[in-house]
Amino acid sequence: MSDLSHNYFVSVAEIAAKLDQATHIAQQLSLTASNARAVALRAGERAAGFRPLTDFIDRLAEITIKSSRNINKLAAALSQTSADKERADSAISHFNVVFVKAKDSAYIHSLDEVFSRCQRKQQQLNQSYKRQIFRLSDELAMLSSELRNAVILATLSRVEASQAGVQYQDALINVADNVEGAASKIKDHIHYSQQMVSILEEY
Amino acid sequence: MKTHKLFESNSHTWLMFGRDDEKPNEIIDTNQYIVISNKNALLMDPGGIELFSAMLSAVIKQLPAEKITHLFASHQDPDIISSLGLWDQALPSATLHSPWIWESFIKHFGMNHISYAAIPDEGSSLKIDQVTLDFIPAHYLHSSGNFNVYDSDAKILMSGDIGAALESVDAPLFVEDFDEHICKMKMFHQRWMPSNEAKNDWVNRVRKLDVEMMCPQHGRIFKGDNVKRFLDWFEALEVGVIAKSTTEA
Numbered sequence: 154m155s156d157l158s159h160n161y162f163v164s165v166a167e168i169a170a171k172l173d174q175a176t177h178i179a180q181q182l183s184l185t186a187s188n189a190r191a192v193a194l195r196a197g198e199r200a201a202g203f204r205p206l207t208d209f210i211d212r213l214a215e216i217t218i219k220s221s222r223n224i225n226k227l228a229a230a231l232s233q234t235s236a237d238k239e240r241a242d243s244a245i246s247h248f249n250v251v252f253v254k255a256k257d258s259a260y261i262h263s264l265d266e267v268f269s270r271c272q273r274k275q276q277q278l279n280q281s282y283k284r285q286i287f288r289l290s291d292e293l294a295m296l297s298s299e300l301r302n303a304v305i306l307a308t309l310s311r312v313e314a315s316q317a318g319v320q321y322q323d324a325l326i327n328v329a330d331n332v333e334g335a336a337s338k339i340k341d342h343i344h345y346s347q348q349m350v351s352i353l354e355e356y
Numbered sequence: 357m358k359t360h361k362l363f364e365s366n367s368h369t370w371l372m373f374g375r376d377d378e379k380p381n382e383i384i385d386t387n388q389y390i391v392i393s394n395k396n397a398l399l400m401d402p403g404g405i406e407l408f409s410a411m412l413s414a415v416i417k418q419l420p421a422e423k424i425t426h427l428f429a430s431h432q433d434p435d436i437i438s439s440l441g442l443w444d445q446a447l448p449s450a451t452l453h454s455p456w457i458w459e460s461f462i463k464h465f466g467m468n469h470i471s472y473a474a475i476p477d478e479g480s481s482l483k484i485d486q487v488t489l490d491f492i493p494a495h496y497l498h499s500s501g502n503f504n505v506y507d508s509d510a511k512i513l514m515s516g517d518i519g520a521a522l523e524s525v526d527a528p529l530f531v532e533d534f535d536e537h538i539c540k541m542k543m544f545h546q547r548w549m550p551s552n553e554a555k556n557d558w559v560n561r562v563r564k565l566d567v568e569m570m571c572p573q574h575g576r577i578f579k580g581d582n583v584k585r586f587l588d589w590f591e592a593l594e595v596g597v598i599a600k601s602t603t604e605a
Contacts, residue, residue: 240441244441244442247412248446250409250413251409251416254409254413255414255416258413258416258417260416260417260418260419260421261416263416263421264421264446267421267447267448270448271445
């Protein structure tokens with residue numbers, strides 16, 4: 154068993170932290186969209202082709218923020234379930250030791266009901282854990298697919314930037330770089346989280 | 357873990373659990389006590405997480421789990437009550453009696469089912485079946501919110517950390533030679549107990565009680581004249597001091 158699966162509840166907390174970072178980067182992307190709009194406005198007719206792209210950047214930022222927040226919430230809920238699951242698992246293993254150590258005790262069956270309740274709780278948590286992992290995995294895949302558009306958007310932005318004249322070209326290319334950079338960073342976080350989630354799915 | 361009967365009458369029994377030779381070396385050995393009455397039981401300072409399985413195994417040999425309707429935690433330390441999250445699953449209907457000031461702290465150990473009965477600073481009493489147990493204030497000895505349990509019928513005082521000694525798991529249950537025992541408890545009391553005023557107030561109150569056995573949470577039990585010897589020694593001891601070698605620099 155790898156260290157990761159051994160400390161699954163720690164891994165889930167790490168995923169939540171990674172995705173929290175992704176939300177912050179998405180917020181920077183939103184700033185980039187506002188900046189792009191201002192530059193395109195100043196550039197006037199020469200950046201006419203760039204202006205519609207700012208709407209797309211804005212939309213991408215909006216989707217990314219919304220999705221990141223949603224994923225972050227799912228990861229936080231999963232983190233709580235994992236901690237509860239760890240506690241339930243620990244209780245079961247402690248009770249198992251008692252069943253061995255006190256097997257001849259006249260009162261050992263007084264623990265049966267308690268043990269069954271703990272097992273039921275453990276099963277419920279296992280089901281919640283699997284359901285939450287599945288939803289998290291799904292949401293990560295959706296955001297990852299949205300972010301593919303960022304590359305296209307960055308390429309189009311560069312093409313349009315080259316039409317905007319020397320005065321605004323650098324600023325608009327910078328916008329394109331920011332979009333690509335932010336998307337790439339978020340994708341790294343998502344990729345990392347997806348890898349972690351795929352290991353956790355097996356747990 | 358060993359079980360030792362300290363007292364038995366028609367109404368109730370006192371048992372001590374401890375000297376756990378299977379416990380990990382790094383954790384301090386602890387004494388746990390239980391009062392079993394006709395239909396109920398009070399388990400005192402049930403111990404840390406590491407002890408839970410051994411403790412429950414020992415308890416279940418003596419009584420059915422559901423008979424433990426009350427728990428007591430003299431204070432908030434991990435060796436006293438960090439097993440709470442597991443007892444919470446084993447005894448969901450039980451009530452935990454503990455100092456009011458520690459309620460929101462102790463709940464960090466995990467308490468979703470057990471009820472918390474906050475003991476006021478001046479102390480209180482618990483009646484289980486025909487037995488009355490008094491929660492005697494022992495604040496600052498060592499914790500700032502701290503109680504002992506006194507049973508006037510059995511003449512037993514469960515004194516928590518007062519009278520505690522750091523010893524090996526094969527130490528005898530009772531103090532045999534008091535003077536020899538001093539070296540095992542002197543540093544513990546001086547370092548862990550912060551207030552001479554609180555200590556002397558406790559000594560004066562406990563002198564008025566009829567105590568045949570004083571049962572600390574670590575080390576050996578004081579019996580008969582050794583209880584009085586302990587009170588005299590403790591009264592004369594200056595506490596709240598740290599070894600000079602560590603403060604002189």
